[in-house]
Amino acid sequence: MLELSICVGSACHLKGSYDVIEKFKKYINDNNLTNSIIIKAAFCLGHCTEAVSVKFNNKIYSVEPETAEIFLEEIVLTNII
Numbered sequence: 001m002l003e004l005s006i007c008v009g010s011a012c013h014l015k016g017s018y019d020v021i022e023k024f025k026k027y028i029n030d031n032n033l034t035n036s037i038i039i040k041a042a043f044c045l046g047h048c049t050e051a052v053s054v055k056f057n058n059k060i061y062s063v064e065p066e067t068a069e070i071f072l073e074e075i076v077l078t079n080i081i
């Protein structure tokens with residue numbers, strides 16, 4: 001099971017963490033990945049200037065609602081296959 005932690009701290013919230021979470025949820029459901037990827041909300045990950053911060057495999061990535069799907073495909077899914 002791969003785990004994604006999406007920051008919902010104030011800076012990330014303002015930059016659209018809710019939308020990032022919704023995009024992740026939709027992509028995961030649409031592609032039958034609910035048994036492979038779990039998403040969690042996290043408090044400030046210390047990278048506020050790069051919001052929205054997403055933690056995956058002990059690294060912090062900067063993800064926007066517009067890049068959420070690309071992030072899943074290029075960074076996360078390559079760890080499943």
Ligand code: FES
Nearest residue numbers: 007009012045047
């Ligand atoms: S509020 Fe998201 S990294 Fe600080």
